[in-house]
Amino acid sequence: MKNSNPEVVVVKDLEKRFGPFVAVNQISFSVARGEIFGFLGPNGAGKSTTIRMLCGIITPSSGYGRVAGYDIFTEAEEIKKSIGYMSQKFSLYSDLTPYENIRFYLGIYNVSPGKWKERTEWVLELTRLHDVQNRLTRELPPGWRQRLALGCALLHQPEILFLDEPTSGVDPITRRHFWEFIGQLSEQGTTIFVTTHYMDEAENCRRVILINEGRIVAEGPPTKIINDTCPELPQASLNDAFIHLMTRRNN
Secondary structure, three states: OOOOOOEEEEEEEEEEEEOOEEEEEEEEEEEEOOOEEEEEOOOOOOHHHHHHHHOOOOOOOEEEEEEOOEEOOOOHHHHHHHEEEEOOOOOOOOOOOHHHHHHHHHHHOOOOHHHHHHHHHHHHHHHOOHHHOOOOHHHOOHHHHHHHHHHHHOOOOOOEEEEEOOOOOOOHHHHHHHHHHHHHHHHOOOEEEEEOOOHHHHOOOOEEEEEEOOEEEEEEOHHHHHHHHOOOOOOOOHHHHHHHHHHHHHO
């Protein structure tokens, strides 16, 4: 049964330590159902560690967190059934065809065999890969492989979709189409939790968090962060605000 709470991610004072090193330092935030939520920061800021905790991959050191109604400390397996995850690094099988990858992940996600045909057709239509479904995945252009990875992450109709640098290395047209589709998923009620280094992409998010050195340095709608951070620059972008905040933090 799907979680009915309007907040599908809730984090309070979440911390992750690796020995003496504090990777994530007592952060708190929430994400609303159907929201496109951006989680931004430089390399080593704590983004990936946070996502791994939220996805049930690693256990936090302390704090509180629930994802899709499940406790991130004690219900990691339930969380994994409720989310979709697409990593920056292509994670499907290049020596299988798109069709075979889809069938493999239907099994991994324990989708009922009675729904396999319907879900396979849905993903092939969604990704516009019908005509190449029997080609080896490694032969496809990067943007097509990205669409396949996204489609496989949606096979089990997850409540929350975690996207870690999803458009890294693809062309601007593919990026635009990708974000149009993300907007459609959000309108249908899927929550999108995304990390990206493209600040123009992050402006598609309803709200964003900027994190650096394991701490949250700014939170809110992109326009508010821009106005609060760069009041003297009327034409400022989120990229300007990001650079200002990261530089200030590191000085």
